[in-house]
Amino acid sequence: MAVEQSRRDFLGMAFGGFTVAGGAIALVAMKKTWDPLPSVKMAGFTTVDLSPMSDGELRTVLWRGKPIFILKKTKEMKANEKRDVVVGNANYTVIIGLCTHLGCIPTWEAKTSQFKCACHGGEFDESGVNTFGPPPRPMDIPPFKIDGAKLVLGEEGPEYKKLTAKA
Ligand code: FES
Numbered sequence: 001m002a003v004e005q006s007r008r009d010f011l012g013m014a015f016g017g018f019t020v021a022g023g024a025i026a027l028v029a030m031k032k033t034w035d036p037l038p039s040v041k042m043a044g045f046t047t048v049d050l051s052p053m054s055d056g057e058l059r060t061v062l063w064r065g066k067p068i069f070i071l072k073k074t075k076e077m078k079a080n081e082k083r084d085v086v087v088g089n090a091n092y093t094v095i096i097g098l099c100t101h102l103g104c105i106p107t108w109e110a111k112t113s114q115f116k117c118a119c120h121g122g123e124f125d126e127s128g129v130n131t132f133g134p135p136p137r138p139m140d141i142p143p144f145k146i147d148g149a150k151l152v153l154g155e156e157g158p159e160y161k162k163l164t165a166k167a
Contacts, residue, residue, distance in 0.1 A: 045154040047147075050087055058108045060097060063153040067097035067105055068142055069115070070151065073126060077113055080127035082166045083138070085159065087146055094151065095128035095139040106139075115139070 046063040053059065053072040061068050071093040073079070084091040097115075099106050104119035114131070115124040122133035129138040141164070145157025 045152055048151045048153070049149060050090075050092065050151055051149040055090075056110065058110075061153070063142060066142075068153060069093065069095050069097040069108070069128070069139075071108070071126060077126045080129070083127045083129070083141065083163065085144065085146070085151070085163070087149060087151070092151075093127050094141060094144060096142050098139065099135055100130065100137045100139060101133070101135040 044064070046061055046068075048059070048061055048070060050070070050072070053070070055072055055074045056077075057072050059070045061070065073084070073091040073093065077091075079091050080093075083093065085094045086092075097105055099117040099119065099122050101117065101120060101122050104117050106115040106117040106122070106124060108114075109116055113126045115126075115128065117123070117133070117135065120134050122135040123131050124135065124139060125131050127138070128141075130136070141160070142153055143156040144160050145152040145155040146159050
């Protein structure tokens with residue numbers, strides 16, 4: 001009887017152990033399923049090193065499927081304290097490169113320092129402010145953070161908050 005009892009205890013403990021271990025494994029598996037894939041996590045942010053850019057250079061990077069224009073302004077270009085991203089002693093225009101009329105992608109014309117939209121003739125100045133044609137407002141500034149000489153798109157840093165508070 002005593003032997004039978006302890007055998008039952010042993011089986012009970014063994015099953016209990018399996019259940020706890022099984023539960024833990026299942027929880028780990030569920031967490032893996034719920035967590036976003038590393039590629040999804042990474043897709044939210046785009047880091048751009050601004051240090052190699054020269055004055056007057058325009059770079060286009062893709063962020064969350066949208067074109068982002070980054071223009072390093074020259075000394076001759078108008079500064080815009082409500083929109084310029086200041087890194088070191090340089091001013092940058094950082095905008096979502098989609099026309100605010102119907103969403104075409106404007107092109108940069110260095111000669112006249114303008115973004116021009118071929119769809120309906122809309123024009124924007126070097127800060128992305130609408131100056132002519134049907135676009136109803138300036139091009140949008142994407143959320144960003146400054147990290148040394150790097151621009152991190154997708155994160156709302158204090159510089160972005162300051163700009164949006166001024167706008
Ligand atoms: S979409 Fe750019 S002017 Fe119409």
